[in-house]
Amino acid sequence: MRIKQIRGVADELSSCIGHEVSLDGFLEQAHYQETDLILVNRVPLAMRIEIGGEMGWYPTLKGIAEWNVESSWVAVDGGAIPFLENGADCMGAGIHIADPSLQKGDFVWIRNQETGEPIALGTALHDGEEMMSMTKGKAISTIHWIGDDLWNLET
Numbered sequence: 001m002r003i004k005q006i007r008g009v010a011d012e013l014s015s016c017i018g019h020e021v022s023l024d025g026f027l028e029q030a031h032y033q034e035t036d037l038i039l040v041n042r043v044p045l046a047m048r049i050e051i052g053g054e055m056g057w058y059p060t061l062k063g064i065a066e067w068n069v070e071s072s073w074v075a076v077d078g079g080a081i082p083f084l085e086n087g088a089d090c091m092g093a094g095i096h097i098a099d100p101s102l103q104k105g106d107f108v109w110i111r112n113q114e115t116g117e118p119i120a121l122g123t124a125l126h127d128g129e130e131m132m133s134m135t136k137g138k139a140i141s142t143i144h145w146i147g148d149d150l151w152n153l154e155t
Helices: 003-017 061-066 128-133
Strands: 027-032 035-040 043-051 054-059 073-076 095-098 107-112 118-124 138-145
Touching: 003 054, 043 061, 054 061, 061 118, 095 128, 107 138
Parallel strands: 073 107
Antiparallel strands: 027 035, 035 043, 043 054, 073 095, 107 118, 118 138
């Protein structure tokens, strides 16, 4: 990757995450199952996907853990986790806490309420405030989760 490309990706990720992102190490750009990836030291930390009708660079679950992302999240209870780990969309009833700044169509990551560890990520189908009061229906359309092919990607 060229320095100019790296800066552009880092700036886009920093905007999404809310703080500066460092892309230091051995960098590679790859294409995997219709998705462009950025690998840092052979670990897929960012992916180029469509969110809210626009293509952009977003962190993978490993990127969320690496860069300590503290915005754009919802926390779910233990009852939701097995379903999310199988790729299910996130139902509103399982959400206990949500970033109130989340808007419908935003990138959102889902974390374990007890441990804070990332479980899945996707697109918000409702605003953050609304998600916390939902008792039924889908709240997040899941894109990537622990145990999917991207999570298990060995390079």
